[in-house]
Amino acid sequence: MEEEEVSVVENKKVILKKYVDGIPTETDMEVKLGETIGLKAPKGSSCFIVKNLYLSCDPYMRGRMRDFHGSYLPPFVPGQRMEGFGVAKVIDSDDSNYKPGDIICGITGWEEYSLLHSSNELRKIQLDDDDIPLSYHLGLLGMAGFTAYAGFYEICSPKKGECVFVSAASGAVGQLVGQLAKLHGCYVVGSAGSNQKVDLLKNKLGFDEAFNYKEETDLDAALKRYFPEGISIYFDNVGGSMLDAALLNMKVRGRIALCGMVSLQSLSSSSQGINNLYNAIPKRVRLEGFLQSDYLHVFPQFLQHVKGYYKDGKIVYIEDMCEGLELAPAALAGLFSGKNVGKQVVCVAKE
Numbered sequence: 001m002e003e004e005e006v007s008v009v010e011n012k013k014v015i016l017k018k019y020v021d022g023i024p025t026e027t028d029m030e031v032k033l034g035e036t037i038g039l040k041a042p043k044g045s046s047c048f049i050v051k052n053l054y055l056s057c058d059p060y061m062r063g064r065m066r067d068f069h070g071s072y073l074p075p076f077v078p079g080q081r082m083e084g085f086g087v088a089k090v091i092d093s094d095d096s097n098y099k100p101g102d103i104i105c106g107i108t109g110w111e112e113y114s115l116l117h118s119s120n121e122l123r124k125i126q127l128d129d130d131d132i133p134l135s136y137h138l139g140l141l142g143m144a145g146f147t148a149y150a151g152f153y154e155i156c157s158p159k160k161g162e163c164v165f166v167s168a169a170s171g172a173v174g175q176l177v178g179q180l181a182k183l184h185g186c187y188v189v190g191s192a193g194s195n196q197k198v199d200l201l202k203n204k205l206g207f208d209e210a211f212n213y214k215e216e217t218d219l220d221a222a223l224k225r226y227f228p229e230g231i232s233i234y235f236d237n238v239g240g241s242m243l244d245a246a247l248l249n250m251k252v253r254g255r256i257a258l259c260g261m262v263s264l265q266s267l268s269s270s271s272q273g274i275n276n277l278y279n280a281i282p283k284r285v286r287l288e289g290f291l292q293s294d295y296l297h298v299f300p301q302f303l304q305h306v307k308g309y310y311k312d313g314k315i316v317y318i319e320d321m322c323e324g325l326e327l328a329p330a331a332l333a334g335l336f337s338g339k340n341v342g343k344q345v346v347c348v349a350k351e
Contacts, residue, residue, distance in 0.1 A: 011037040013081040013111035014328050019067040023336045028065065029082070029329035037113045041094040047117045048098045050088035052108055053351055055325075056138040057332045057344040058084060058172070059262050072291060082110040085143050087125070087134050089351060103127060103351075105137045110328060112348060132310065133319075134351065139343035140310065140317040141303060143292060144172035147259060149302045150295040151235060152180050155257040155288050160185035162232035163251070165223065167242050169210065170197040170318065172343035173259060176306075177235045178207050179315045186233075189226045191242065193338040200341070204316060219245035230254070238263040247276040250285045258289040262336060318342030 013032050020028045041047050061084055064076045076082050086108035090098050095118055098104070106122035108114045116122070125137055132141070139145060151173075152158060164181040166174045169190025178201070181188045189209045190201045201210035209226050216222040223231065223245050230251035236243050239261030246256065280287060309315040320340040322331045328346045335344055 007039045008036050009039060009113065011035050011111055011113050012325055013109065014325065015081050016065055016076045016078050018078050019075070020062075020065045024062055024065055024333050026329045026333045029332070031326045031329065032081075037115070039091050039113065041092045041115070043094060045117075046095050047115050048093035048095050049091045050104065050108060050114050050116055051091050052086050052088045052112060052114060052348045053103075054087040054135045054138055055108075055110060055328060055346040055348055056085040056142065056144075057328070057335055057340075057346065058143065059260050059335055061332060062336065072293075083107055084110060085138055086348075087137050088114065088116075098124075103134065105142060110325070112325060132307070135319060135321065135345045135347070136317060138345055139172050139319060140176065140315075141306060144343055145176050145306055145317075146295075146299060146302050147292040148173045148176035148180065149306065150292050150298065151257045151259050151290055152177050152233075154295050154298070155290050156233045156235065156255050158184050158186060158233060162186050163227055163230065164188045164233045164235065165227065165231045165246060166190045166207075166235045166237070167213075168192070168237035168260070168262060169201050169207065170205070170342060171237060171340070174235070174237055175201075175205050175318060175342065176315070178205055179309075181233075182206050182208075183309065183314060197341060200318065204318070213242065220248050223249040233257070235259060240264060244275040247274070247279045247285070250279065250283050252283050254283060254285045256285060256287040258287060320344045322346045324348075 015030050015032050017028055017030050039049055041049050063071055064073055087105050088108050090100050090102040093099055103125040104122050105125050164186045166177050168174045169178055170192045178188045178190050188207050190207045191211055191213045192198055193214055195212055198210045198212050201207040227249055231249050232251050232254055234246045234256045236256055236258050237260040240263035320342045325348045331344050331346050334340055
């Protein structure tokens with residue numbers, strides 16, 4: 001009996017060239033050509049081959065680009081392909097849970113094709129939601145959207161009528177936090193880094209107010225202007241001077257959800273502390289960091305609620321889509337200078 005011929009194709013991939021301590025740049029990564037992959041899952045491997053369709057660019061990936069082994073995720077290995085959340089199509093499978101044609105979402109390689117094995121981080125996408133773009137499973141219905149949902153409801157414990165401030169408000173997480181807060185009956189203000197983003201926050205995403213932090217010489221004064229009676233909830237995506245200013249403006253028993261620190265020049269420098277932290281004592285403010293993975297028990301509830309809101313037209317979602325794997329390094333680096341408008345996604349291939 002003749003052996004079945006295995007189709008072999010070139011497999012373009014993105015590798016990390018070296019560890020990075022500061023803000024990543026496009027040149028810290030490289031698109032590598034010349035490697036190949038067989039499009040047949042090895043027999044007995046319980047693995048499956050996927051064609052990657054969309055890749056997610058997320059700020060947490062910066063933490064995996066440094067030589068630090070004490071985090072919740074291991075660092076990338078210089079010279080090897082990077083990985084992150086993606087949407088992919090199963091090409092061939094040696095796992096009975098996955099069959100060719102299935103669309104999956106989860107951690108995959110930053111490459112055209114990947115050999116994967118089943119894990120708790122993978123889920124199948126049901127294709128009955130034809131009106132929801134597949135790429136939205138990386139943003140609105142993916143890790144970014146769930147981070148917004150879990151952070152707002154589980155960490156911030158919102159009440160109707162409260163005053164909510166969101167930084168990096170037009171980003172993948174912030175845009176949904178603000179819309180959920182509005183649906184909950186809150187007063188919502190967002191900050192962003194350009195007038196275009198401010199306009200989107202007020203006129204497309206439904207924020208009550210928004211401001212360009214780059215045009216503010218005094219962030220404390222800016223927050224007092226928008227929150228004369230104080231902030232009930234601060235959803236912090238940036239850290240740094242914005243967190244310092246928010247601590248001066250919190251209401252008694254205010255809550256701060258620490259989601260990201262994208263403003264920090266270095267993730268390991270000991271010189272970047274928090275100012276104004278004393279204010280948390282008399283105001284009895286609660287600051288809490290969190291990971292969306294701690295709240296996976298509410299993921300089905302999140303999908304049900306957010307899908308419903310989207311289909312009913314109660315929320316919108318803004319994506320920034322790049323076409324082609326070769327643009328992935330620039331797309332990821334652009335997150336840290338605010339180049340993206342909305343959730344940054346790389347389209348590797350059409351379904």
